[in-house]
Amino acid sequence: MEEDFLGGLTGRIVIPSDPDYNLARQGWNHAVQNYPLIINYCQSQQDVRNAVLWSVNHSFPLRVRSGGHNYEGYSNGNRVLVIDLSEMNSITLEEEKNLLHIQGGVTNRLLYDFVSQKGYPFPGGTCPTVGVSGYASGGGWGLSCRYLGLGCDSLEEFELVDYRGTVLKANKSCNSDLFWACRGAGGGNFGVITSMTFQLPKKTRNVTLIEIDYLHVDSLIQERFLKVWQNWQATADNRMTLLARIYHTEADGPAMLVRGFFYGKPAEAKEMLEPFLLLPKAVKNIEYVTFLEAVTIIGSFYPPFEKFQAVSGFVFQDFVPSERAQLVSLIEAPAPGSVFTGLSLYALGGKVSETGTNDTAFFYRKARYILWLETIWEDDRYACYNRNWIACRYPEFNSLTTGSYVNFPYSGLYCYKKKYFGGHVRPLEEIKLKYDPDNVFTFPQGLFPSGNSPFEPVNNSQNPLKDIPWDSLVDLLEAEKQKETEKQQGSENQQEAENQQESGSQQGAENKLKPGNQQESETQQGAENQQGLGEQLGTENKLTPENQQNTRSSRNPRGFRYVTRRRKYRSF
Template identity: 25%
Template sequence: MDTTDPLTTLPDTPHPAPLPLEGLEALDTLRGAVRGEVVVPGDPDYDEARKVYNAIHDRRPAVVVRAADAGDVIAGVLFARDHGLPLAVRGGAHAVAGYGTVDDGLVVDLSPMRAVRVDPAARTARAEGGCTWGDFNHATHAFGLATTGGVVSTTGIAGLTLGGGMGNLARRYGLSCDNLVEADVVTADGTLVTCDAERHPDLFWALRGGGGNFGVVTSFVYRLHPVDDVLGGVVFYPLDADVARNWRDLVAGSPEELNTIFVMVLGPDMPFLPERWHGRPVCGLVTCFSGPPEEDGKVLALLDELGPVVGRFVERMPYPVVNTLFDEDLPPGLYHYWKGNFSRDLSDGAIDVHVRYGATLPSMESDTAIFPIDGACHRVGPEESAFAYRDASFSAAFGTTHTDPADNEANIAWTRAYDEALRPHTQEAGYVNFMDTDDQDRVRANYRQNYDRLRTVKRRYDPGNLFRLNHNIEP
């Protein structure tokens, strides 16, 4: 499979042949309709405009519309539709599958649209579709408020929320999509639709876990919660199945205010980790305790009981900081290939597979992360939103990240073998935000009992499948 081209794995849906854009008069019309920038090949900033987070996807769009507002989004959508161009939508550009870019098509880039307006009395925030979680957390923290967001601050709010949204507050406050209360969406016919529980409720339901299949979300309104400082950081242990089993028991018995993500990495060069562990396989817990400070000692004692601690940096910090701890280790421009699976429990068999592959991680940047998705995530029914796996308690993301494209083939093969070894121990599907370009055959399973309803919504809002550069739900 050509892993650099998502079109090789998308459904064979008929569309008009793209028109050549060189010298096209309509391009001038597009420029006249856009307040932001229209970037095409040959422009000085074209190479920068076409970049996405995952360098494995090195594509050359025909047009990039850097949208300043919803009007620009409408102009870009209509231009792509009218000229038969494949349409990619880019928020934070973090999609591991590279769906924020496309060869010979049009990219609607929301990254200039990053305003956040907080209503502290209502405990809500309206954020534009190009915001990152760093933008969002900065704005809401000024009021001592937060909602569940990503664990890397440069992740876009749009892609994370539309896929579901796991993060450091999920056990206490649910997924990002569970905290979405309203959205403005540009649909395939260029209409701007506001949806919530009462207005276009079918679209609002589908957005909460159904991915980018239904339109371009230009703004999101989230419910906020009182979160100020947290006990956050990371604890490292030797890579050992007993630590993973102890963590499994910790999740089952700990308060929802304590969110821990189990990770396997090669020991990083950090001051709190002794040098003898640098580059050696270790496991760890990314910790975020949003409970009262007087309980911190008990939390630290629980973490110490999981196994021999070889390095620990856990302290009180502002909530936004805990979501930046890995930003420097995962900058844009690395090469990524991921897989993911849901599971009702973390069986001993699954733990053995994880530990076996954790011992052979192929690069310092590669990792496995297992997210707990219990607590508040389970208080939403499996058909109340498009996120279908409400019976899953864990979501694993695993794969390779590296700096040299020469390693792509070997690292992709390693990740696929890891995925195959895990399949007997997991549920049929995984979190759409952890799926790569070759996972289109898992789309129906990813949405489970909600798939047919999602297809009905797709037919209503995008009957021509204009929004098909995603884990696609065919109309």
């Protein structure tokens, strides 16, 4: 039955009974645990076409995954088909035209390694394992953006497999509306991007790497730090892009940091950074290194995975002293079990703002920076406390910011489409209807969100596939398809069932236990009462070799990305 059901899928297939399934299903944010039914590692464009057609023919929900870094797990889901592009990772260069061609599964690390050998920089992201196709289609912030633009600004063309399995080419003259939409509106909405072509900047061998740290400061210094940041933004040289952060941990107490690149010499950078360096407890490392060394050092701060939740917004204005104090207060009382709380500031402006608001789907071109509030935990017992910590602070955070960055998604956003896409919502919806009228490519925060089927993603720590044989899962899928067919016959039966439920009649209860719903009902009931089972499952997962390899050192529970390099200053 397995072979019959999977017939038509090509590439490498992983299902729940396979030994590598538990590792294959994980995204970077381990706070979100999804259990797909099929993971299809595509190795060619034809594999992708086959997967899309299989999904449509089986009325089977799909997700598209490149690097697996969607913070809310939207590139994955429960009982879905995951089209994974990570094994499509070839890169070629047309050096006479400075054109870089990549497949849809290329990561920042692979791209940086390739272009640096040829002498080029690239406006990529900071985390080495992020997929470039998802990064660029959502806009693409990085430490070169003020000088080289967002990742999407260098995009010249891409190929996309649509809901019919057809390969579409999109550029400024061919399917230009689709090309516009996929430069800022995020991946997974219109189809599967299988390749991208970027225009490379002029060759640059060296950059100045900027690292400044301030440990064990107080809230007043953090407020001064935010003021210095605002002043720097007002007159910043386009060649310099900074990331700043105020944060709190047990080891560092209240602390701050600055990271950045400057496309110039260190002496000039130090002069520009003098206000930051004059703040108390500043410890600096400003050095001239190759572009590859710079991105590798920044990338080394990222752990193999994290458990976190965060929310982002754009800032267009200066904050008055009371508002800066308000921002600092957001992180002063961490959630129970939190190992890190932080407020990060990602500089925009420069070349980002030189591109018109309507030139791409990235709406917030004129913002000064992105603000990001985050909490990280390790023990699953504290997950709900940390999620509530973000939820409780979101209204205040929302009052100080505008919109939200689609590459930093938050499931609790108010009016998420308006937040992510601003004034571009309507044209994006029209483009969505044109290129995906059946809403094949969808997820909970898609342009047309997914529904409430039991086959949609659920952010939980319970495994809905545990101990269910493959044949039973296939039967369950067929029952769900039959149930959807019955629902489409009319609303009369639905209304009758609702009336029976309200009256509490036994007949109504029996009608609700149709074959398609009985398994679902039993699964849901078990999920409500199996907290102990979930903990046991979590223990089993922790004992797997894959997870043992990914376990972070207890000396540095937050991973590298919030601390200075150990070889330079200190260790935990």
